[in-house]
Structures are given as structure tokens and as C-alpha cells.
Amino acid sequence: MMTKTYPRSNDLQTVYLNAVVKDPSIVVGDFTVYNDFRSDPRLFEKNNVLYHYPINHERLIIGKFCSIACGAKFLFNCANHTLRSLSTYTFPLFYDDWELDKKDVASAWDHKGDITIGNDVWIGYEAVVMAGVHIGDGAIIGARAVVTKDVAPYAIVGGVPAKEIRKRFSPEVIKRLQAWRWWDWPVDKIRESLPFLTSGDLEGLSANLKAVQKS
Numbered sequence: 001m002m003t004k005t006y007p008r009s010n011d012l013q014t015v016y017l018n019a020v021v022k023d024p025s026i027v028v029g030d031f032t033v034y035n036d037f038r039s040d041p042r043l044f045e046k047n048n049v050l051y052h053y054p055i056n057h058e059r060l061i062i063g064k065f066c067s068i069a070c071g072a073k074f075l076f077n078c079a080n081h082t083l084r085s086l087s088t089y090t091f092p093l094f095y096d097d098w099e100l101d102k103k104d105v106a107s108a109w110d111h112k113g114d115i116t117i118g119n120d121v122w123i124g125y126e127a128v129v130m131a132g133v134h135i136g137d138g139a140i141i142g143a144r145a146v147v148t149k150d151v152a153p154y155a156i157v158g159g160v161p162a163k164e165i166r167k168r169f170s171p172e173v174i175k176r177l178q179a180w181r182w183w184d185w186p187v188d189k190i191r192e193s194l195p196f197l198t199s200g201d202l203e204g205l206s207a208n209l210k211a212v213q214k215s
């Protein structure tokens with residue numbers, strides 16, 4: 001759990017997300033950041049996690065070291081008027097007017113489940129992630145993408161609906177990065193590895209992994 005809110009002094013537009021999220025059904029890993037230059041980024045729960053009501057018991061789970069750009073949205077199930085019905089009008093929601101049983105209110109919408117985001121995922125400006133979607137480690141979601149299906153690890157996706165543009169690395173490199181899970185290393189080892197991580201030096205990172213395994 002991050003103990004401070006702002007990773008950069010004098011930048012009130014960027015927050016460590018798990019320092020500001022209060023809803024227990026939103027779980028965010030350490031170092032994941034959200035930037036918002038229009039609204040207060042501390043209002044992420046209210047402005048970005050939409051149609052997310054306790055009655056559905058759905059979770060938004062975001063891994064470590066993710067970067068979430070301004071206006072990205074997570075659209076939960078209460079937005080999905082049920083397609084089982086012959087009408088999309090949410091009759092069960094207006095139980096008083098239609099003299100219906102209040103306990104059936106959740107039948108007004110379809111249930112697609114949690115949204116889960118891996119580690120080291122970059123979500124672009126105003127992207128929308130739909131209910132039930134899983135985004136793999138290392139993926140990139142393009143600006144204004146609408147993500148309706150699962151995204152493979154280290155895939156770059158874009159468009160409406162989001163389609164794979166390409167993978168970030170070869171299958172061999174992706175396999176190694178997924179096995180190494182650098183985001184779970186002790187913070188001091190990650191700090192030591194920054195020259196390799198930031199320059200794309202896979203062999204340098206591999207050498208540091210050996211040091212992590214020995215420690």
C-alpha cells in the first residue's frame with residue numbers, strides 16, 4: 001500500500017491509485033498511477049469506475065506498476081441492460097411503479113463479472129474497459145479504445161472494438177518477462193534494474209533476476 005498520494009511533488013494531477021481508492025471492491029497494486037488533468041485524480045472511484053454498485057459484488061482488480069491515462073473508464077455491469085428481456089427498459093429497477101419484488105432488481109442487467117488488469121499495463125487516454133474483461137500483464141490499451149474482449153499479455157490493442165495491433169515483443173521475450181515478474185521483486189532490486197528495464201536490456205535484467213533469486 002502506497003503511503004503517499006502524489007509520486008511527484010508539485011504534480012497534483014497524478015496519484016498513486018491505491019492511496020486514494022477507498023472502495024474495498026477496487027483493489028490496486030503498488031505504484032500504479034492515475035493521471036487526470038481535468039478532474040481531481042483522487043476522485044477516480046467516482047469519475048472513472050462507472051455503474052459499479054455494491055449489489056453486484058463485482059471487483060475492479062488492477063496490478064502493480066500500471067499507468068492509467070486521463071479519462072480512462074471501467075464500465076461495470078449495471079450499464080448492461082439485460083438482453084434476455086424482450087425490452088431493454090429496466091422494469092425491475094422501477095419496482096415501485098410496476099409493483100414488482102424489490103429483491104429482483106438485479107435482473108435488470110446482465111452479469112459479466114470482474115474487470116481484472118495485470119501488472120505493467122498502460123491504459124491510454126479515454127479508453128473504456130467493459131465488464132468481465134481481463135487485460136494481461138504488459139499490455140497497452142490505445143487511446144479511446146473500447147475493450148470488449150480479453151487482451152493477451154504484452155499485446156497492443158486499439159480501436160472500437162479494440163483489436164490487437166501487434167505484440168510488444170517476440171513470444172520468447174514475453175515468456176521470459178512473464179516468468180520473471182519483475183514487478184514482484186523487492187523494490188531495491190527493481191531500483192537496481194532500472195537501467196535495464198528502461199533501456200530494454202533483457203540480458204541485464206536477467207542478471208539481476210539471478211541476484212533476486214539468490215537473495
Ligand SMILES: CC(C)(COP(=O)(O)OP(=O)(O)OC[C@H]1O[C@@H](n2cnc3c(N)ncnc32)[C@H](O)[C@@H]1OP(=O)(O)O)[C@@H](O)C(=O)NCCC(=O)NCCS
Nearest residue numbers: 069070123124125140141142143144145156157158159165
Ligand atoms: C496504441 C499506441 C500505443 C500505438 O503506438 P504505435 O505502435 O507507435 O502506433 P503506430 O502509430 O505505429 O500505429 C500502428 C497501427 O495502430 C493504429 N493505431 C495506433 N493507435 C491507435 C489507437 N489509439 N486506436 C486505434 N488504432 C490505433 C495505427 O493507425 C496503425 O494502424 P495501421 O498499422 O493499420 O496503419 C498509441 O497509438 C496510443 O494510442 N497510445 C496511447 C497514448 C495516450 O493515450 N497517452 C495518454 C498519456 S499516458
